Amino acid sequence: MARIKDVAAHAGVSVATVSRVLNDNPSVTEETRTRVYAAMRELSYVPNAVARSLRTEATKTLGLIIGDIVNPFFAELARAVEDAARAAGYTVIIGNADERAEEQDHYVRTLLEQRVDGLLICPTAEVTPLVEELARAGGPLVFLDRTLPGMHVPSVRADGTDAIRALVAHLRQLGHRRIAFISGPARLSTGRERTGAFLAAMAEHGLEVHPEYVQAGDFRSGSGRALTARLLDLPAPPQVIFAGDNLMTLGALDEIRARGLRIPEDVALASFDDVPWFPHVNPPITAISQPAAELGKRGVRVILDRLGGRPAESVALPAVLVVRQSCGEGRDVS
The missing domain is CATH 3.40.50.2300 (Response regulator)
Structure with missing residues (x-):
């Protein structure tokens, strides 16, 4: 496995610079940040936080990162994840990405530093290097509600x-x-x-x-x-x-x-x-x-399958039409 000093040498920067990139230090230029991330991808470097998350010691915690906590859909989804996880003996730590890739990655790093056993993410649109590396490392990861192109990660969606x-x-x-x-x-x-x-x-x-x-x-x-x-x-x-x-x-x-x-x-x-x-x-x-509630329950089931070494398949649950009266039902709209 590549080490941080290998990334630094490949990118032509110091180890301290690579560390600043990994910690989102604003002093790093965009050009340097891009070069370091490219070196990480080429060397299949797994950041230390990700590597630590893959240790076998269980903490009985799961991380959940949702898109927007104001949205009632995500609130119901999060509640279902909590209930299903608690029933299985796990505690859930929730992060709100606010539909921003940088917020998502902040919570990914934080939750991995907290040594959560697995992550459930409602991913933002951008494929970030951190999530890409976590997926490539085969970490215990499940996508909820959304998917990302080119990612071989089990998903649970509607x-x-x-x-x-x-x-x-x-x-x-x-x-x-x-x-x-x-x-x-x-x-x-x-x-x-x-x-x-x-x-x-x-x-x-x-x-x-x-x-x-x-x-x-x-x-x-x-x-x-x-x-x-x-x-x-x-x-x-x-x-x-x-x-x-x-x-x-x-x-x-x-x-x-x-x-x-x-x-x-x-x-x-x-x-x-x-x-x-x-x-x-x-x-x-x-x-x-x-x-939404069933998505949360099934998401927990899939992440627990991954943690238990069992096959974890993607799930797509059907949405249903609920007809009420806002489209002219029972009225002549011609």
């Missing part, structure tokens, strides 16, 4: 393809033709998957997709509101706005209400992600429900 197809069929049956989609960012696997499923479902049902009707948000309420405003300002605004997650749905709802528009008479609204308060909105919001 598959919304059939549910999105069912939603588009439902909207078409109600008479809707102009359907807009506020997607998540294309750099995230969930953003790409939901956009692809929506476009395929629209084509399957013979519905035209106007380019201006597909807008990329960031899974935050602010983008949901801003993009809803953009859609409603079009010369021919959509009949339906389908938001790609619950927070963007909240933003869309805020903008629709601020304009004094009625749901579904003026514009219909649907959400990917269901939350407990959707049935209590007037009208209740039609949504695609992800099995």
Whole structure:
């Protein structure tokens, strides 16, 4: 196994510089940081924190890094992970990446320094060298909700393809033709998957997709509101706005209400992600429900399989359409 001094020699820097890179010291230039990371990849260097995490002494702790603790989906997911881990005799330490790669890596390092037995990560879009090295080292790692390209890491995620197809069929049956989609960012696997499923479902049902009707948000309420405003300002605004997650749905709802528009008479609204308060909105919001609790439980099961030396297979659980009244159910929308 390569050592830190081997990385330093390969990159043409001092051991102290490599150490500063590993510790995210801001004094290191971007050019030097890139050169050191390249040397680490070429030498298959495993940082000490990762190497220590692979020792056999168990601490009965698991690390969980989620994308955004404000998002109700991740809150439910984290609760399920905690409950399942506790039932198996483990304690969970949670980190909130806030959808930022540098925050994610900060928690990865911290949790590995704490000698957690395994890591469950809802990865950010960027493939960082630290996560790449951890995956390459074969550490006890599982991805939750999202995947990363080129990573041979078991994942537990929801598959919304059939549910999105069912939603588009439902909207078409109600008479809707102009359907807009506020997607998540294309750099995230969930953003790409939901956009692809929506476009395929629209084509399957013979519905035209106007380019201006597909807008990329960031899974935050602010983008949901801003993009809803953009859609409603079009010369021919959509009949339906389908938001790609619950927070963007909240933003869309805020903008629709601020304009004094009625749901579904003026514009219909649907959400990917269901939350407990959707049935209590007037009208209740039609949504695609992800099995967040089951994802958390299955994620713990997969990481425990890895820790026990058992085969750990990726899991994809189906999301389901929950029809309520926000798309014109029971009304003439033609």
